[in-house]
Amino acid sequence: MAEVAITLDNSDNLIPLDYSEICFMRRTFRSGESEFYLNKTSCRLKDIQEILMDSGIGKDGYSIISQGQIDDILTCRPEERRAMLEETAGIAKYKLRKKEAEARLAETVNNVSRIDDIISEISSQLKPLAVQKDAALKYKELSLLLTNTEISLLVLQLEDREKRLAHIREKLDSKEKAILQLSSIIESLKTNLDDYKNRQNSIESDYEKAQKNFYEVSGKIKDLQKDFEMLSADKNRTLNENNKLLSDIRNQETLITAFKETFKEKSCELAKKADDINDTLEKLNTSENRLTEINSKITEVQYSISNFQGSIMQLLNDISEKRSTISNLTGTKSNFENRLRQIRDERKEIENTNKKILDKITDIESRRTQLEQTKTNLKKEIEHLENILKNLTEDRNINVNAKTKKQQELATLTTQEKTLAEIYDNYEDYQYGVKNLLLALKSKRYNDSRIHGTIADAISVDEQYEVAIETALGYAMQDIICENEESAKDAIEYLKKHGLGRATFLPLSVLKPRFLEPYESKIVLEDDKVLPAIELIKFDDKYYPALAFLLGRVLVAKTFEDALIAAKRCHFSLKIVTIQGEILSPGGSITGGSQNKSKFLLTRKRKLAEDRQKISKLNLELEKLDSIIITLNNKILDTQKQITEKNEHLNSIESEIATLNDELREKQLIFQERIKRREQLEAEISSINKRIQEITDEILLLENEIKNVDSQNLSGQDAVKQLQNELAELNKLRDDLSAQVTELKVKVASYNQEKINIEENLDAINDRINNCYTEIDKYRKKIGENDKLLLDINKEIDTCKKELKSFDAQCSDLQKLLESLARQKDEIKHQINNAQNKLNQAEREYAQGEKFLQNNKIEEAKILTELLQIKNELFERYNVSDPEVGEYDYESADKLKERLSSLKREIELLGPVNLKAIEDYENIKARYDFLKSQRDDLVKAKLDLDSLINEINSNMEAMLLETIEKVNREFNKVFSELFDGGSAELIIEGDANVLECGIELNVQPPGKRLQNISLLSGGEKALSAIALLFALLNIKSTPFCILDEIEAALDDANIARFTRYLKKSSANTQFIVITHRKPTMEIADALYGITMEDDATSKLLAVKVG
16 A cells, blocks of 8 residues: 655635645555545545646646646647646636536436437327226226136135145045054064074074084093993903913913822832832842942932932923913013004004094185185175165165155146246236237237347346346336337237237337447446446347347446435436336436336246256256166165075075084094094003013013023033943942942932932922912912903993983983974074065055155145145235135136136127236326426426536636736736746637637747747747746746756756746745756755665755755
8 A cells, every 4th residue: 555645734725625734645555446535534536626626736737847848838739728728717617517517418408309209109108098998997897806706716726625635634644654553563573573583593502502512412422432342342351361361270270280190190100119219228238338339439429410410400490480481471472462563553543534534624624714704705795785785775765755855846846837938928917019919929820020029038137137127127128129110010000900909119220229428437337336237138139229229328236325326426317227126217216115026027037947947957857866766776676685695695604614613523522532542552552562572571581591591401411421421430340349239239329310300300390380379379360350450341331331321312302402493493484484574565565655655745745736836826816815715706616617707708808908008007197297397307407507508608718818818918027037028928829719719829039030939949948938837827826836847958047037037936836846957956945855875765865055
């Protein structure tokens, strides 16, 4: 924003304001707008210009004189010089008043011309309208009867629709109650279905638990059977071992018996040998003396042999015993090895079986994982499909509701559009003649392509300006546009010939467009609050003459205040209409109040177009909704089908998963049992291997001992052989003594030896018998232990049998329970299917009820629409609201229709009637009288304006002539003073009016002849122009005067004279001089210098001149 202010001293009241000091201020904004203030009070620029007018410091004053203005005085035309003298004469105000008066005069003349045209047109309409008025009165009487009859008929129709509506609403209430019952039944069925499903889930759970228990019991039975088999095998093994032990006992007993018989035989032999020895000894008693030494020695040898032989026998017994032990150990080892082979075979079988079971478990788990993943995916898909189904159902319901609403809206709009179309097609509310002509053109009873229709048909207007345009045009809305006057003439002849009334025609070929004058546009259209009416309508360019003729000088204001301001600006010379419908007519009359907008042709036309557009849009939307609903229904059916299929698939997968889980548990139990059995076998293998190793070690130890004993036996036999050889040598020596003694001795020795052998054999037999008894005791102890083990095994077998029996009973019970639960599952499934069927049936009935409700609601909406149409028709056509049957005729509909036909026939006999004739006559008559008085006022105003203009011209001429004479004298005086002699004068050119003449300057410097100023030198011209300016200032001094280098072209001599005169004139006027000349600066009272700094900023220097 920028602001500048100037303050003037007005103590001498040079400016006609009651202020001693006046401040003018202007604010300018970036947008280009300006604000003006007078003593800080907002005002207009025009107000400031008017105040300063004729003061010498106004817009055209000479309070600011630049070097350029000096040149302008010298080079301007004579007429332009006259303007300077007019400012001095003070006639600027008179010129402005004259201009305004001439403008008002021209407008008044135009208004008189327009009013004369209108009065002429109205005069031609009054007489036929008077005739039409009488016919219209009769028509109104019949129309009143017709209206009452039509109202009565509509009231009867209204009553019939209300009865039908009540009946439908009763059906709707009944059906809604039934639907509510169905809804409660559906809820009950859904509850039952949920209960059934809960029971089904409970039964399924019980079934799974029973099945699980069944598999557990079956597994336990199998475990018990395996335990039973193992116990039976242990029992058989133990029995076999007992049998073997009994067999070993019997073998030992057999050996004991044999040993005892051998002992008996040996005892008898020993007794016999003892007898033989005694007999031999008796025989040898006689020979002993002789052979004492030899015998002693032989005895010693024999004794040594006997000792050796006893040792050998002992060794043989030990070897026999050890070999028996080795044989037993070998048998036990063989049994263990056989058992080891059996265990290994069983382990191999278990490993093979476990491998198969593991493969099967892996397959089951893989299959179960796949099924679980499929199950999860199916559940997600089902959930997704159910969400889709829910969304689709909601979308369908939303679209169905939207469709119902749009159908109701369409029915209402269709009825409304039909009514408007009938009014539009029948040209209701048109003038009688216009209506008949348009109907004739429409029905081809009258053909003329040169007629284009009414103004209402030719234009379109934004909704906010409809009221303004229709109010501005008034009855001209029904004016008919035609090509030329010939087409208008033909149409008028047709109307006259058939008595169809009158119409106004607008021939495009002869109409002259009206428009705003440039100064009117400048004054009135300062902002967008007031707009030309013709710019607010849309039309074909060919209709411009007609529309410019009607609206060219019409303005539209947004508010009444804006219209009033605009009217004042144009001095009520234009027609201004507000968007609310108020009219400010030329001359100052104002029209306003309420209006029936429903009869506005533009509003009706727009509403009809909007209704048709809305109907088309609604039809498209309904088609789209139908398509969407069908698509949604198909999608819902497809989705429901997919959900059913997915649920069936899910149930089959869950069943298969349950089966796999049961099979997996069974396989895992078997596998665990196999693992446990394998661990038992591994432990037994380890134990057997350990025992076999111990037996092997023991056998090796015994075999080593036997080898040692054999070595000792061989050594003893060698010693015996040596002794026997020594005995043989001794016998050979004894042979020399006596053969008989020798034989006896040998025989005694032989007998003794045999006896010793027998005794030794008997000892060995006793030892072996004792060993047999020891073995038998050992075997019997083992048998006792096995008997105890058999008792334990039998007890365990009995326990297994009892448990097997118990588990068999449980298994049987569980089997029965499973069968019972399976039957319950089938039953509950059947019940669910029945409940689902009932629910589906109820939902179908509910849907049918909903459809019935929807159809009846549509019917209800249709009847409501008909009721609304009837009520709207009653209200719009007859202004009847909430009618009651008792207020009107209560005859039957047939009688009312008969009376209606009779009244219509009477109206038809009247022929074409102008229903607007009465109102038109009154309006036109009132308008005629009003225009007549307006014309008289305008004529009087014209005479007054003519007189005012003549008076202003006379005053301005006198003032200008007087001023020219004064300036001429003063110019000559100032010129002589500035030039030190010479003369100058002002010459008026031409003999015309002084207000239109030019002013020439003739000067005669000293020593030169009289000549035109244009022939002087540059300095002389400048000084002559300065002389004229000083002369003007002397005639009409100004408070101040700014001189901008006007003396630049003067030489030093002329400068001296100029400064001298300037100093003299400063007594009456304050001079502010801009100069570069020293002499001028020297005479100044105050001196100010302006210098520019390095940073391009200006600096003020003040010098006080003493």
